[in-house]
Amino acid sequence: xxxxxxxxxxxxxxxxxxxxxxxxxxxxxxxxxxxxxxxxxxxxxxxxxxxxxxxxxxxxxxxxxxxxxxxxxxxxxxxxxxxxxxxxxxxxxxxxxxxxxxxxxxxxxxxxxxxxxxxxxxxxxxxxxxxxxxxxxxxxxxxxxxxxxxxxxxxxxxxxxxxxxxxxxxxxxxxxxxxxxxxxxxxxxxxxxxxxxxxxxxxxxxxxxxxxxxxxxxxxxxxxxxxxxxxxxxxxxxxxxxxxxxxxxxxxxx
Amino acid sequence: xxxxxxxxxxxxxxxxxxxxxxxxxxxxxxxxxxxxxxxxxxxxxxxxxxxxxxxxxxxxxxxxxxxxxxxxxxxxxxxxxxxxxxxxxxxxxxxxxxxxxxxxxxxxxxxxxxxxxxxxxxxxxxxxxxxxxxxxxxxxxxxxxxxxxxxxxxxxxxxxxxxxxxxxxxxxxxxxxxxxxxxxxxxxxxxxxxxxxxxxxxxxxxxxxxxxxxxxxxxxxxxxxxxxxxxxxxxxxxxxxxxxxxxxxxxxxxxxxxxxxx
Numbered sequence: 001x002x003x004x005x006x007x008x009x010x011x012x013x014x015x016x017x018x019x020x021x022x023x024x025x026x027x028x029x030x031x032x033x034x035x036x037x038x039x040x041x042x043x044x045x046x047x048x049x050x051x052x053x054x055x056x057x058x059x060x061x062x063x064x065x066x067x068x069x070x071x072x073x074x075x076x077x078x079x080x081x082x083x084x085x086x087x088x089x090x091x092x093x094x095x096x097x098x099x100x101x102x103x104x105x106x107x108x109x110x111x112x113x114x115x116x117x118x119x120x121x122x123x124x125x126x127x128x129x130x131x132x133x134x135x136x137x138x139x140x141x142x143x144x145x146x147x148x149x150x151x152x153x154x155x156x157x158x159x160x161x162x163x164x165x166x167x168x169x170x171x172x173x174x175x176x177x178x179x180x181x182x183x184x185x186x187x188x189x190x191x192x193x194x195x196x197x198x199x200x201x202x203x204x205x206x207x208x209x210x211x212x213x214x215x216x217x218x219x220x221x222x223x224x225x226x227x228x229x230x231x232x233x234x235x236x237x238x239x240x241x242x243x244x245x246x247x248x249x250x251x252x253x254x
Numbered sequence: 255x256x257x258x259x260x261x262x263x264x265x266x267x268x269x270x271x272x273x274x275x276x277x278x279x280x281x282x283x284x285x286x287x288x289x290x291x292x293x294x295x296x297x298x299x300x301x302x303x304x305x306x307x308x309x310x311x312x313x314x315x316x317x318x319x320x321x322x323x324x325x326x327x328x329x330x331x332x333x334x335x336x337x338x339x340x341x342x343x344x345x346x347x348x349x350x351x352x353x354x355x356x357x358x359x360x361x362x363x364x365x366x367x368x369x370x371x372x373x374x375x376x377x378x379x380x381x382x383x384x385x386x387x388x389x390x391x392x393x394x395x396x397x398x399x400x401x402x403x404x405x406x407x408x409x410x411x412x413x414x415x416x417x418x419x420x421x422x423x424x425x426x427x428x429x430x431x432x433x434x435x436x437x438x439x440x441x442x443x444x445x446x447x448x449x450x451x452x453x454x455x456x457x458x459x460x461x462x463x464x465x466x467x468x469x470x471x472x473x474x475x476x477x478x479x480x481x482x483x484x485x486x487x488x489x490x491x492x493x494x495x496x497x498x499x500x501x502x503x504x505x506x507x508x509x510x511x512x513x514x515x516x
Contacts, residue, residue: 058414078417085418091411095433105419108429156420 008070009034009192010055010160015064017050024050028064028218030211032160037186037193039207041200041233046213048196049088052162055194056085068159082159086166090145092137092152099124099133101148105156123151126185143174150182154189161186161193167202179205200238204228275492281485298482308483312471316490319451319467322382326389327447331439334397334446335431339413341398342405354398357391366459373460380464388460389453393446400445404438437504444505448495 010032017024024047032038042048053059055066057078065074073081084105092101102123106116124130127147137145146166153161163182167175183206186193195206203210210227212219221227228235241251281287282302284294341350357365369388370379378384412434416426432439457467468491475484499505 056418058418078414079420079422082420083418085414087411087415091408091415093412093430093434104416104429108420108422108425152419 009036009068010194011067011070012055013065013067015051015054015066016062017047017054017059018062023216025213025216025218028213030218030220032192032194032209034069034192035187035190036208037183037195037206038209038211039195039197039203040211040213040218041198041203042196042213043198047216048198048213049164051213052085052164052194052196055160056083056162057081058085083162084153084156084158084160085162086149086153086164088165088168090142090149090166092140092145092148094137097134097136098129098140098148101137102152102155104152109156119155123155126188127151127181141174143170143178146170146178147181150178150185154185154191157189158191161191163193163195165197168197168199175202182206200234204235275489275496278485278489278492282482282489285482287481302486312468312487312490315466315471316468318382319469320494322385322467323447323450325386326393326450327443329386330390330393330397330446331401331442334394334442335401335404335435335439337394338398338401339405341402342410351399351402354395357395361455362392362453363455363459366455369456370459374462379460380462382465384460385457385465388456389450393449396449397442397446400442401435401438404435409434440502440505444495444498451495452491 008031010030012028012030015028016026028051030038040048040051050059054061057073057076057080061074065072067073068081068083073083078085093104096104099120103116103120106119111119121130124133127150129144129147129151132140132144137148140148150166166182167178170178179202185191193206195203197203197206204224204227207224210221210224210233212221212227212230212233214232219232221230221233227233231237244251280294283297283299285296285298287294287296341347344350366388373379373384373388378387409431412430413426416430421429451467452469453467454469454473457465457470461467461470468487472484472487472491475481475487
């Protein structure tokens, strides 16, 4: 794949959205290379979820276009896009066990039974959920549920994975484990990911590229250094907080 | 409530539910049981033992009524479930839901009177299709109201998720909602079938004497003063719903799976 093509796996041009009279964002442009993770930060209510839902085809933009792999998918149905949207809360089908939840997308594609079994079993091993394969969702912990939801999304090898603060409801240890697992598996599957969070540390762990959505405007950073150097990203304030703490000084007033 | 109080209440409920059955069985097995006699004097079992023309006719009408109720229930439940989904996606869902209450603002007999002329002009009077068409709005509205609570935020999100995972609309209904909404769909089917099964006014007016149902037949027997035959027909009338409830009490009380997601 040429470098030019690699940088055009996901292209968004001039995306605008308003709810009633309230603008959410306007003229939004972003690009994502294949196999990369774009971490987007922004305060609550800035339109991060709306952006992901538009990319997934679950909401319509007022204007602008979305391209995946050079194909215009702006008007395409969600199932035609190959973009899987993962919710903040781990949504599992309550009538299916762990195995069947992961197999859900594969069964939709009417793949041979043997292949489905192999792929789901491989995924269960990767997710360390083999022992829980026949358990129902209601008997799983929050972290286990999120792992199943994540595995189900990856199992169908989506063109684009859209993660909407997927670990925000987890305790710190489970969250750290999930971040590592997510990073490892998306690398293994060469997945292209848009990862939305309001947690700076999580953005830095997960992201290969960085963007910030605030007050209806999207700002793309050239690289990690630019993201860390920008006062608006909040990284500098975070660093100052920890430096002061380590030096025994009380936190500065912002 | 104390344990004894709860047991007494349960016994009272059982008595209230079984009393009509006992009374109907007694009525169908006796002759000339009239006030002020508290207990039947003359017993007669022949009508239960002899399978005559009257029984054959009653069974044929029972089959017709069952078919009519099934058609109305299936059409109303299917349309009601899809409509309740569409309503749940609206911002002003409550206003749309209020529309579903409209059919119940008009008594069926008034509605039947109004329909009578139109149906006669369209040559729908006296046909089963006409009766289905007349009963459907009530059953449909009821199905919308009954299935609306299924569309919780969680179940709506599952709908989107299935879409996102690549499911076509038909696959979403078949693989996600049909298994999940089994309980609510069962309730809808049962309740809307009952609406048609027990309906009198619409069948009488729109059926114009050419459409016969079991409910109508019970009234006919009562009108003719044949209490024994009316009791036997009434037993047939309440047997199917009672049997269905005995086999599956969740037709009245929602299943746990449905409750767990609300």
